[in-house]
Amino acid sequence: MPSNHTLTISELFNFTCFNGYKVLAGKKGINRKVKWAHILEVTEVGTLINGGELILTTGIGWSQHPETGVKFVKELILRGAAGICIELHTYIDNLPEAIIHMAEDADFPIIVFERQVRFIDITRKVYDLLHFPTPEKQFLFCLQNLWNGSDYEQLEETKKELFKHHVDLPVYSALVLGNFKMDMAYLYSKAKNNQLSFIQSYLSDIPGKLILWFDESPNTLTFKNRVVSTIQTPSNNYKFILGAQVRSIALIQSSITTLKKALDYTRNFKSSDSVIYEELHSEKLLTSIEESDLLNWIYEYLMPLIEYDRKNDSNLLFTLYIYLQCLGNKKEAASRLFIVRQTLYHRLEKLEEFLGRDFIKDNSKRLMLEVALAGYFTKLAKGEQGTTDILHIF
Numbered sequence: 222m223p224s225n226h227t228l229t230i231s232e233l234f235n236f237t238c239f240n241g242y243k244v245l246a247g248k249k250g251i252n253r254k255v256k257w258a259h260i261l262e263v264t265e266v267g268t269l270i271n272g273g274e275l276i277l278t279t280g281i282g283w284s285q286h287p288e289t290g291v292k293f294v295k296e297l298i299l300r301g302a303a304g305i306c307i308e309l310h311t312y313i314d315n316l317p318e319a320i321i322h323m324a325e326d327a328d329f330p331i332i333v334f335e336r337q338v339r340f341i342d343i344t345r346k347v348y349d350l351l352h353f354p355t356p357e358k359q360f361l362f363c364l365q366n367l368w369n370g371s372d373y374e375q376l377e378e379t380k381k382e383l384f385k386h387h388v389d390l391p392v393y394s395a396l397v398l399g400n401f402k403m404d405m406a407y408l409y410s411k412a413k414n415n416q417l418s419f420i421q422s423y424l425s426d427i428p429g430k431l432i433l434w435f436d437e438s439p440n441t442l443t444f445k446n447r448v449v450s451t452i453q454t455p456s457n458n459y460k461f462i463l464g465a466q467v468r469s470i471a472l473i474q475s476s477i478t479t480l481k482k483a484l485d486y487t488r489n490f491k492s493s494d495s496v497i498y499e500e501l502h503s504e505k506l507l508t509s510i511e512e513s514d515l516l517n518w519i520y521e522y523l524m525p526l527i528e529y530d531r532k533n534d535s536n537l538l539f540t541l542y543i544y545l546q547c548l549g550n551k552k553e554a555a556s557r558l559f560i561v562r563q564t565l566y567h568r569l570e571k572l573e574e575f576l577g578r579d580f581i582k583d584n585s586k587r588l589m590l591e592v593a594l595a596g597y598f599t600k601l602a603k604g605e606q607g608t609t610d611i612l613h614i615f
Contacts, residue, residue, distance in 0.1 A: 238343045241335060247304065249328040259277065261276050302329075368431055394480045396430070463499075
């Protein structure tokens with residue numbers, strides 16, 4: 222039965238039948254619509270295609286005559302084929318430069334595989350996606366496009382239709398990480414109780430689900446807390462990452478951008494905890510500072526303390542870190558350091574010798590100390606080579 226669903230070449234890249242693919246030429250054309258997938262192992266196209274086909278070939282028809290391959294690809298372009306997939310190393314090892322230049326000029330995608338490919342899997346996948354576009358598959362296409370950088374306004378009308386009930390609602394983007402089967406019935410029930418709705422799908426390049434959460438409540442101040450409590454309960458303690466809130470689906474790309482930054486934070490700093498972008502503070506700053514600048518600041522502001530601690534087996538650096546976290550509250554700092562206040566006073570006197578008596582009152586100096594400390598202890602937590610003996614870095 223014919224379907225109104227549209228399918229693009231780039232959407233096919235999300236499926237396992239395209240594992241190991243490489244776009245060799247015509248990258249600007251990967252969003253061309255695919256009407257069918259057709260295996261062609263001939264030397265002339267003639268009337269064998271109608272236009273919109275994704276052509277699959279091993280190149281056996283022109284393996285001994287490269288000029289025939291050039292003519293073959295030229296015919297495909299003239300007759301409106303969507304693109305071509307070529308299996309390399311079975312009959313041909315590379316493509317003539319003339320084919321690559323021609324494809325680039327026409328934005329005609331050439332996808333190559335450096336391994337044997339089951340073309341039957343690709344044709345079946347195209348058939349299924351065109352004729353049986355289930356809601357799950359549509360969500361996969363749509364959310365994968367958004368994850369890959371498409372703005373909401375760039376989506377086709379059929380994909381925007383998925384959001385017709387959510388157009389004007391505030392939205393959070395979230396990743397729930399891991400290879401597992403979520404209890405969707407429970408999640409929908411919990412979301413409804415928390416006045417939330419959501420659209421979700423697995424992504425092709427990340428183990429986990431991308432979920433867009435929509436606020437059905439007029440009380441947007443509690444939106445974040447309701448999302449977190451829905452995802453994370455005693456019965457499903459998932460690791461998740463939450464991007465920033467935006468006021469409508471039209472701005473979702475901004476939220477997804479912050480989601481990716483939070484994901485980078487978990488990767489760069491080896492965080493095993495769930496991460497909420499809006500609750501990252503110094504981390505946002507650290508990820509935007511050049512590595513060389515951060516190391517120079519650590520050296521400039523902290524090296525005297527690092528050397529002193531090393532020579533005297535003391536804890537001045539950590540004392541400074543806790544003292545600044547406590548905003549200069551000596552009672553709280555001593556409690557968190559598990560020392561008596563007299564010991565803290567002695568350490569603070571030593572800190573003033575190295576940093577000056579104004580290190581807690583001078584806002585600019587305190588800010589630089591906090592950044593350098595955050596950078597140092599983050600590197601320590603990451604287990605970076607040389608952090609425990611940071612002199613080796615310089």
